[in-house]
Amino acid sequence: MSDQPRVRRNDWGSLTVPDLGAWEPALSVSVVIPAYDAGRLLPTVLAGLAAQSYPAHLLEVVVANDGPGDLELPEVRPERTRVVSVAEGWGRANACHTGAIAADGDVLHWLDADMLVEREHVEAQLRWHHAVDYAVALGHKWFVDPAPVLAVTPAEVRERVETGRVGELFAGREKERHWVEDVYDRTEDLRRAGPNALRTHVGATASLHRALYLEAGGMDTALRLGEDISLGHRLAQAGAFFVPDRAARSWHLGPSHVMGREDEVTAYNDPFLADRVPNLRAKRRPGRHYAVPYVDVVLDTRDQPHASVTALVDALLDSSLPDIVVTLLGDWAGLTDERRSPLDDPMLAQRIVHATYRSEQRVRLLAALPDGRPDAAFRLLLPSAAWVPRRRTLADLLLHVEKTHDGLRQVLLPDGSPARLERTAAFARARRLARAGEDLDDVVDEVYGSAWTAAEDLGFVAAEGIGRPHLARTGGPPLSSDEAWEHVERAHGGPKQARPKPKAPPPPESSPAPPARRGLRSLLRRPGQG
Secondary structure (H helix, E strand, O other): OOOOOOOEOOEHHHOOOOOOOOOOOOOOEEEEEEEOOOOOOHHHHHHHHOOOOOOHHHEEEEEEEOOOOOOOOOOOOOOOEEEEEOOOOOOHHHHHHHHHHHOOOOEEEEEOOOEEEOOOHHHHHHHHHHHOOOEEEEEEEEEEOOHHHHOOOHHHHHHHHHOOOHHHHHOOOOOEEOOHHHHHHHOOOOOOOHHHHHHHOOOOEEEEEHHHHHHHOOOOOOOOOOHHHHHHHHHHHOOOEEEEEEEEEEEEEOOOHHHHHHHHHHHHHHHHHHHHOOOOHHHOOOOOOOOOOOEEEEEEOOOOOHHHHHHHHHHHHOOOOOOEEEEEEOOHHHOOOOOOOOOOOOOHHHHHHHHHHOOOOOEEEEOOOOOOOOOOOEEEEEOOOOEEEOOOHHHHHHHHHHHHOOOEEEEEOOOOOEEEEEEHHHHHHHHHHOOOOOOHHHHHHHHOOEEEEEHHHHOEEEHHHOOOOOOOOOOOOOEOHHHHHHHHHHHHOOOOOOOOOOOOOOOOOOOOOOOOOOOHHHHOOOOOOO
16 A cells, blocks of 8 residues: 555554444455364364355465365365465464465465354454555454364354354353453553564464565464464564454464463473564573674774774673674775785775674674665664763663654764664654655654654763763753754854764665755654654
């Protein structure tokens, strides 16, 4: 969609979707069911899908058979139901991905093989996907004993779903609600959850545009458990938001893995998810390095004094926030080994920096930033090596941004140039929604929020002064527009003037052209001013 509503953070309440039964669907949907040894409950699941209010000609069911043996479809099922076999690999993530690749629908709807859905379940979720193409809809479910529904035929299940009477089968029996309901209650159904909403993307029933799934990279098929939270992180990084629809009702036939063996599941999942999902901060340990970094700090080293670069990088690596990588951009390919005067080498500064960090695993030496989204949750772009953060500076900066849920925090350095802390999820959404010629920072401010902070309040010091005592404060609040403007006046002296144009790392080739320079007062607006 080229011009669609803009959801701020995870506040989906700004969207309007039609009432059930009062609209005309247009998108096709593929219900993907990962099936392992599913012969006992699959007939009941397919019987519920055969009674859906969503138009039958727009709904297909893809059963991804993960074994063992062949899988025969029961008589009572949606008209467009087929089985695809998992050829390589195993596990739920792999089966879901196999089904997604084979699916024809505009929308993918995950449904486990032990889920009995109510009549409007699919329709309720599909409303959101007709409104925007970056929603992830989550269904509501109760955990129940499957015995009552197994005591009736699939034909009766279909009839009860059609007439809204399937819940009577569980009347008077114990129903257990999912833990995510507690999160929904605390956050107004995730409207106030912000970036943390991705943690509730947990299994059984959810839906999203197929194109969004592919853009996010799909399921991590190497995972055997926890693949849903991992996918939630990938989707958030691609700009998605998460909406629980309580009208998408369903019955989980039996307990989940977590309910029966919670401690064991947690012990198994923690190392896998910690390595892949930087938002799960509590699962990461100080001093450890992970496959997906929390922060990527980027500096273009060209024309920078090597002493300042090494002072900066060493300070970053010694930060109290160890979960970072440092990306140094430079002409590293030009460091050839032909005869030269070592001390008169025109590339001496680059050579010293390269030799200093070539073996440091947390430093990446690149010629340019790669195309596409960063792998890190945040990217900090530094305009030069002239200013060095204190040990707690990064931790304080990230802590405040995580509390405010902002998408962009610019740090005003004493020379008037800005360092930029960019939330990957916010910029991914902004790029999805920005109109031609629209300033990307303005869109980020609209969909996530942005603010400025003074470098001296965070504890940045001059690289040339490393080793001398400084009196910089730490942990200060963001500057207001007027305060930031006054700070620039003090730094530059004299009357108000335009902000000096910073020297920033070159953007990837696929990035939009940078916007025209604007007056400082327009740049230093308060969050939400638009």
